[in-house]
Amino acid sequence: MAIFRQRNRPALVFFQWLVLFPLFLCATFCTKQTLAAPVPTASASCAPLHLAPSIPFTVLRQYPHDPRAFTEGLVFSNGFLYESTGLNGESTLRKVDLKTGRVLKVYDLPAKYFGEGLALWGGSLFQLTWHAGIAFQYSLHGFSPERRFRYCGEGWGLTADKNSLIMSNGSSQILFFDPATFAVKRTLSVLDMGRPVRLLNELEYIKGKIFANVWHDDQIAVISPKTGEVTGWIDLSSLRRELPPTAIDLNGIAYDARNDTILVTGKLWPLLFEIKLGQD
Numbered sequence: 001m002a003i004f005r006q007r008n009r010p011a012l013v014f015f016q017w018l019v020l021f022p023l024f025l026c027a028t029f030c031t032k033q034t035l036a037a038p039v040p041t042a043s044a045s046c047a048p049l050h051l052a053p054s055i056p057f058t059v060l061r062q063y064p065h066d067p068r069a070f071t072e073g074l075v076f077s078n079g080f081l082y083e084s085t086g087l088n089g090e091s092t093l094r095k096v097d098l099k100t101g102r103v104l105k106v107y108d109l110p111a112k113y114f115g116e117g118l119a120l121w122g123g124s125l126f127q128l129t130w131h132a133g134i135a136f137q138y139s140l141h142g143f144s145p146e147r148r149f150r151y152c153g154e155g156w157g158l159t160a161d162k163n164s165l166i167m168s169n170g171s172s173q174i175l176f177f178d179p180a181t182f183a184v185k186r187t188l189s190v191l192d193m194g195r196p197v198r199l200l201n202e203l204e205y206i207k208g209k210i211f212a213n214v215w216h217d218d219q220i221a222v223i224s225p226k227t228g229e230v231t232g233w234i235d236l237s238s239l240r241r242e243l244p245p246t247a248i249d250l251n252g253i254a255y256d257a258r259n260d261t262i263l264v265t266g267k268l269w270p271l272l273f274e275i276k277l278g279q280d
Helices: 002-007 009-036 237-242
Strands: 057-064 071-077 080-085 092-097 103-108 115-121 124-129 134-139 145-150 158-160 165-168 173-177 184-189 200-206 209-214 219-223 230-235 250-256 261-266 271-277
Touching: 071 124, 071 200, 071 261, 080 115, 080 124, 092 115, 115 165, 115 200, 124 158, 165 200, 173 200, 200 250, 209 250, 237 271
Parallel strands: 071 115, 071 250, 115 158, 158 200
Antiparallel strands: 057 271, 071 080, 080 092, 092 103, 115 124, 124 134, 134 145, 158 165, 165 173, 173 184, 200 209, 209 219, 219 230, 250 261, 261 271
């Protein structure tokens, strides 16, 4: 029997190869297919989807803007810009000449604070901080600190209507605060055709709507303060053609009520744009 197995070993090996080779091919093919299949990444799964209609706009003017300003909040009042800038050790509250971009007045926050959203209400400026959970109230003209308030969570964007300070915190939620006590009055969930709009950042209240920057997005969401529904998007990606690679996030919305125009800029942007909504 040993001699028989020895003589027929080549045939046995050939037979085994015929049986196993298709299985080997199948395993190899399936493995390659699995490795070659695209794997969803965080950036792909979190890519912003804009379902509400696009709102047309016209660029009217460009103004110089401090390219070192890490813009987190923007207000326009009586012909001047008021700006909150971020980064620990570099955070400021500023009064800026619109036409020249020159900083006319500056208040430096202590290095432990990262400046965030800015709003004007009742003749005072209110400035958020990112992680500290503290909002500062200043006099409009002298930047003298008047009060401070505590709130839960992070502070991102801030604006105001006639009755409330309105805050974003990087989620899809917008909070309405009592300006006198900073107590939360109500919370609003922001949805675009049923989808939560996350990473809401700088805010501006314009003619009964909340305009919101979205972190890492070149579009502004226009939001109903009653329902939280996004009623439209303003796609400002075309402004990138005028900007250097060092300009990062679009972040900064201010309303010029007298001219019915909107001022927009961003973090480390050397320019500020004045736009008007609607067709040419």
